[in-house]
Structures are given as C-alpha cells and as structure tokens.
Amino acid sequence: MTARQSGPTKRRRRLGQLLRTLRDERSVSVEAVMERLHCSDATVSRFETGKSLIKHSDLEVLLEFLSADDGTRRQAFEMWADASQTGRQPEYLNALPRKFRAYVRLEAEASRGLFLQPLLVPGLLQTEDYARAIHTADKFVPREGIEKSVAARVSRQRVLTGPDPLQVHAVVDEAVVRRVIGGTAVMRKQLERLLELGQQPNVTIQILPFGVGAIGTMSGPVTILEFPDPEDPPNVYLEHPAGGEWVEAPSAVADFISVFDGAASVALSASESTDLISAAIADLGSE
Secondary structure (H helix, E strand, C coil), X not given: CCCCCCCHHHHHHHHHHHHHHHHHHCCCCHHHHHHHHCCCHHHHHHHHXXXXXXXXXXXXXXXXXXXXXXXXXXXXXXXXXXXXXXXXCCCCHHHCCHHHHHHHHHHHHCCEEEEEECCCCCHHHCXXXXXXXHHHHCCCCCHHHHHHHHHHHHHXXXXXXXXXXXXEEEEEEHHHHHCCCCCXXXXXXXXXXXXXXXXXXXXXXXXXXXXXXXXXXXXXXXXXXXXXXXXXXXXXXXXXXXXXXXXXXXXXXXHHHHHHHHHHHHCCCHHHHHHHHHHHHHHCCCC
C-alpha cells in the first residue's frame, strides 16, 4: 500500500528546520534575520517551527542573506513549493479544543496511528451515537458545542478510507467493550462497528483482557502517530480534558512506543479480540 504523502504541517516544519539549521551554521542571530526581513521575532519563530509558511519573496532574501549554496537554495525552494500545496483540512476544526487542533491536523497527515486506550473506544472507531453519548456526559464540552464536536469526530474518520487510508492499530482495555455507554442499543451498534472495522486491512483491534493485570502505563490513553517520511519522528500525544500534551523528548517517545508494544504483546490476538467483542454483544441481550 502506498504511504500517504506528508501534509502541509510536516512540510512547513521540514522547511523551517532547514532554515534554522542554516542560520545556526552561519551563526546568524534571530535579531539579524528580523532586521533583514523587517519582521518580528514571533514571525521568525513561526516559520522556523513550521507554524506558518515563510513568504517566497522573504525566502529568497533570507537564503541570500545566509549565503546558501545552490544546492541548499534549490532544496529550500522545492520544499517551499511542496509546503504551499493545500493539504487535507479537517472539517469542524474550530469546534475542537485549541490544543487538540494540532493533533487532528497531524492525524490527517500520519501514515499510521497506534492507540492505547483504557477508557473509551478510540475516536476514529466511534459511532456517531457513541460519540454523542460521551460528549453529552463530558462536563468539559459546552452544551451548545456537542453536535459540532460529534460532527468533528465523525469527519476525522475519513482518514480510514480511500486509496491511501491511515493504518490503525488499537489496543483497548476489556473495560472499553464492557462499559455500556449511551444505553444498550448504542453500545451494541458500537461493538458491531468494531467488528466491521476489524475486517478492514488497515485496522487492527486488540483487547487487553482483565487477566493481564497492570501494563506499562495505567495513567490514561496514549496515541502515537507515525509519518511516511523517515525524517519525521513519531509524535506521542497524551489526551486529557484540558486538551492534551505532546511528548517531544526522543527517549520519552521511545518509552511510550515500548509501552505500546508491550501492551500489544500481552493483548488478545485480533481474532481472539473479535470473539471477545462478539461475546460482549451477546451479553448485552436482546433489545
């Protein structure tokens, strides 16, 4: 399967890293760049971190100012052209908490997502009614924003389909399929949805049975996003009611990947997980 092309955020970030590296190699200060481009330090920070795209005219001036050689100039202009392409913009982005918006953008650009979830069905695998029940119960979601939040969650699921879908590996606790959220009918449809998704070649679902005991982390959900470009390291996101936090230190990222791998190794196989989910549906009884 062809890897998904890296999106605009990652493209801008790579260009920004190139410009930052070039500036450091030339021992040029941020203040000097500010003066040359007639801009603020915030502007320099934004294009060096990939939060915004430097103007083409400013890029030309900056590369000349930093005495970039022809190869670097060519590389920078190619990266700028790539970054300026319009990527897949998730719908309803403004309905999400500010900190979570960055995650959703990167999710749309990732090639693979690893989800360790002890509490809920991962967002990309939720039905609309299950998502609505969660948001209705969530005291951190404004009542007037519930439907937009649900719509945003459902719209994100487009990354699971198409010619180049996101590869998903979800390891969820048995409690996730046993806790009845939204009532019996809603929960049954959610579990049936998991069975359907588990048949897709890009989706792997494993259940952590109660009997495995403690795993590498018991403090909450962990999401690991991987990207098609080997120069883009995995991103780890820890979600919480205030919006979540990114884990950036390479050693910590490696630790979380190890935790996920450990959980997957003791979880039920995909086929065994299918059997457990089917049993959970049966336990719900008839409507």
